[in-house]
Amino acid sequence: MVNLSSVHGQRAGRFRAEDFPGPFRNVSQLTQAGLNRELASVDVAPLPAPLTGKCLVVIGGTTGMGLSAARAFLQAGALGVVVTGRNPESAVSALQTLGANARALTGDATECRHAIDAIALALEAFGGFDGLYHVAGGSGRKMGDGPLHEVTDDGIRATLQLNLDSLILSNRAAVQRFLERKTPGAILNMGSVLGWSPSPKHFSTHVYAAAKSGILGFTRSVASYYAAQGIRANVLAPALVETPMARRAAANPDILRFIHTKQPLDGGRIGRPEDCDGAATFLLSDAARFITGQVLAVDGGWTVSDGQL
Numbered sequence: 575m576v577n578l579s580s581v582h583g584q585r586a587g588r589f590r591a592e593d594f595p596g597p598f599r600n601v602s603q604l605t606q607a608g609l610n611r612e613l614a615s616v617d618v619a620p621l622p623a624p625l626t627g628k629c630l631v632v633i634g635g636t637t638g639m640g641l642s643a644a645r646a647f648l649q650a651g652a653l654g655v656v657v658t659g660r661n662p663e664s665a666v667s668a669l670q671t672l673g674a675n676a677r678a679l680t681g682d683a684t685e686c687r688h689a690i691d692a693i694a695l696a697l698e699a700f701g702g703f704d705g706l707y708h709v710a711g712g713s714g715r716k717m718g719d720g721p722l723h724e725v726t727d728d729g730i731r732a733t734l735q736l737n738l739d740s741l742i743l744s745n746r747a748a749v750q751r752f753l754e755r756k757t758p759g760a761i762l763n764m765g766s767v768l769g770w771s772p773s774p775k776h777f778s779t780h781v782y783a784a785a786k787s788g789i790l791g792f793t794r795s796v797a798s799y800y801a802a803q804g805i806r807a808n809v810l811a812p813a814l815v816e817t818p819m820a821r822r823a824a825a826n827p828d829i830l831r832f833i834h835t836k837q838p839l840d841g842g843r844i845g846r847p848e849d850c851d852g853a854a855t856f857l858l859s860d861a862a863r864f865i866t867g868q869v870l871a872v873d874g875g876w877t878v879s880d881g882q883l
């Protein structure tokens with residue numbers, strides 16, 4: 575019996591029946607020891623780090639999931655990463671975490687120059703711009719978002735501006751640069767499971783849900799229009815993740831009890847920023863070169879679970 579998982583665990587590479595001479599051609603006759611002997615003679619190049627040589631911009635990369643992803647991008651071989659945020663102290667601390675191949679830019683992502691300047695910084699510092707990860711956004715609760723009958727006029731405007739306008743602006747800046755430079759490019763937008771999988775008791779901010787749902791439609795539409803130019807756009811949609819944005823929820827024992835059944839994976843816990851690193855790295859890498867217009871939920875099971883309490 576061929577144990578394929580152990581084969582893949584030992585050596586990475588592609589195998590065809592013709593690669594195995596004589597009796598080994600019949601896969602059903604293979605023994606593990608025989609296969610191991612054959613594999614030892616196959617010259618397999620190690621897989622390159624997935625983001626080797628890429629220059630990336632993370633709008634909202636100074637704390638939380640954006641910072642964790644930026645660190646993962648560098649570990650995955652990225653040549654350079656620009657991270658942005660409003661708070662200068664967070665920016666300095668992010669640079670300390672990320673090291674010499676990172677640059678930081680402070681400013682407000684709801685202003686149109688912000689992403690333009692971040693991309694210009696990537697080009698100046700690292701000589702390229704291959705991908706954008708837009709993370710900046712957040713709850714509008716303190717600005718007047720909530721259940722619809724309580725939502726304020728200012729809350730509508732501010733929540734959409736923070737979560738949707740800022741993302742449209744950064745995506746426009748990225749697409750303009752890709753087209754101008756005649757290069758392919760990848761965009762990854764931060765969505766949320768709340769964009770299509772509501773949870774009324776604990777997470778009732780309806781303008782935020784509208785913004786996150788809008789990100790799905792916007793991204794798919796952009797993906798469709800620019801696919802022929804090699805520009806890809808996808809959405810990563812987390813559930814509850816322990817970051818500065820999620821302080822209210824993470825400190826509430828009722829919500830944590832709810833999460834135990836709503837995000838049942840890995841013991842039923844709140845997500846960690848690094849839970850999203852693998853998906854973000856993959857979707858910005860060439861391994862995802864044939865993937866566009868997709869939404870990947872990284873949610874501990876949220877969208878397939880009832881949740882109790």
Ligand SMILES: NC(=O)c1ccc[n+]([C@@H]2O[C@H](COP(=O)([O-])OP(=O)(O)OC[C@H]3O[C@@H](n4cnc5c(N)ncnc54)[C@H](OP(=O)(O)O)[C@@H]3O)[C@@H](O)[C@H]2O)c1
Pocket residue numbers: 633634635636637638639640658659660661662664681682683684709710711712713736740764765766767811812813814815816817818819820847
């Ligand atoms: N945490 C969750 O449970 C969760 C779940 C699903 C989706 N999300 C999404 O994840 C994103 C938030 O990321 P996070 O949870 O990792 O929270 P976070 O730690 O607060 O990170 C947000 C990042 O964006 C920056 N940012 C926020 N508003 C900005 C603005 N107007 N201009 C420039 N930078 C800005 C923040 O820096 P400054 O604060 O210094 O500006 C920080 O770098 C949001 O898009 C949110 O909808 C979060």
